[in-house]
Amino acid sequence: MDFGIKGKWGLVCAGSKGLGRACAESLAEEGVNVVIVARGVEALAETSEHIRSNTNVEVRTVAADITTSEGREEALDACPGELDILINNAGGPPAGDFRDFEVTDWEKALQANMLTPIELIKTVLDGMIERKFGRIVNITSAAVKAPIPILGLSNGARAGLTGFIAGLSRQTPMHNVTINNILPGAFATETMNGRMAAMAKQSDQSIEDVAKSRLKAIPAGRFGEPKEFGQLCAYICSAQASYITGHNFLIDGGVYNGTL
Ligand code: NAP
Numbered sequence: 001m002d003f004g005i006k007g008k009w010g011l012v013c014a015g016s017k018g019l020g021r022a023c024a025e026s027l028a029e030e031g032v033n034v035v036i037v038a039r040g041v042e043a044l045a046e047t048s049e050h051i052r053s054n055t056n057v058e059v060r061t062v063a064a065d066i067t068t069s070e071g072r073e074e075a076l077d078a079c080p081g082e083l084d085i086l087i088n089n090a091g092g093p094p095a096g097d098f099r100d101f102e103v104t105d106w107e108k109a110l111q112a113n114m115l116t117p118i119e120l121i122k123t124v125l126d127g128m129i130e131r132k133f134g135r136i137v138n139i140t141s142a143a144v145k146a147p148i149p150i151l152g153l154s155n156g157a158r159a160g161l162t163g164f165i166a167g168l169s170r171q172t173p174m175h176n177v178t179i180n181n182i183l184p185g186a187f188a189t190e191t192m193n194g195r196m197a198a199m200a201k202q203s204d205q206s207i208e209d210v211a212k213s214r215l216k217a218i219p220a221g222r223f224g225e226p227k228e229f230g231q232l233c234a235y236i237c238s239a240q241a242s243y244i245t246g247h248n249f250l251i252d253g254g255v256y257n258g259t260l
Helices: 018-029 041-054 069-077 103-131 152-168 190-203 207-216 226-236
Strands: 009-013 033-038 059-063 085-088 134-139 177-184 248-251
Touching (some): 009 018, 009 103, 018 041, 018 085, 018 226, 033 041, 069 103, 085 103, 103 134, 103 152, 134 226, 190 207
Parallel strands (some): 085 134, 134 177, 177 248
16 A cells, blocks of 8 residues: 655654664664654664665755754754654653652653644644645553553653644645644564563562563563554554544553453
8 A cells, every 4th residue: 555655755753773763773664764863873873774774765864862852953953844754752750759859850751752743733733724735643651541650751741742743633624734643552672672671670680570470461472573563653644544633542452451
């Protein structure tokens, strides 16, 4: 199936590794030129080389912190004037007991996982509306649907973004601009490995044991592959997906146990 987005331009935030990288790769496979932002130059170089050697698209990289206004400015400066696709993503906030979180921890979480996507959307949305094409995807978390007790910062900040998007996403589809969220469950990425290592240390278990007990709770019996996530993202960005807006796509191997 041709997704009808060949030659378009996409900005993929936090796109040098994991889920963001998978979105950049899948979009590039559909012929989308990509601007990839992350802080570390090495992973950025490796990812861009990988995409260039597997596709014919143009790849631009920006080494910047997307959660700062300077970083966002650098990212947008590297984009062509006419941006068609925006993938919002950033690292998740740390785990912990909410009693230990200071106001500054909340401010960081809100900045990374709520205000940064909103600021980027504010900058690119009207151009998309004018040109009658736009696809915005926010990478959030399964924790938005089923909160994870030790991830209070993530539960709170991402729920704030989700509420905002629920309202905004109904104001744009008449212009062929859609806004959706993808909610990852457990995917095999650096972030998840880090979280499992922390849990192993905390509970005095091996990482293998922590992984085994996590797998028991996943009906699919495995962790998600980033590619599966990237391909869903590319479909939501396709020309065919113009009638889908304001949705929260949970991709979790069946963990969420609910009828709807
Ligand atoms: P990952 O594999 O660790 O990759 C994170 C990416 O984000 C890297 O490219 C990293 O590059 C970049 N990044 C982090 N902070 C950034 C910043 N301030 N500015 C620019 N780039 C930044 O992580 P992931 O698993 O793909 O996670 C992506 C998002 O999904 C996170 O918010 C995570 O909490 C959420 N999530 C993941 C899972 C999962 O199972 N993997 C589940 C639920 C939610 P640099 O460090 O070089 O900047």
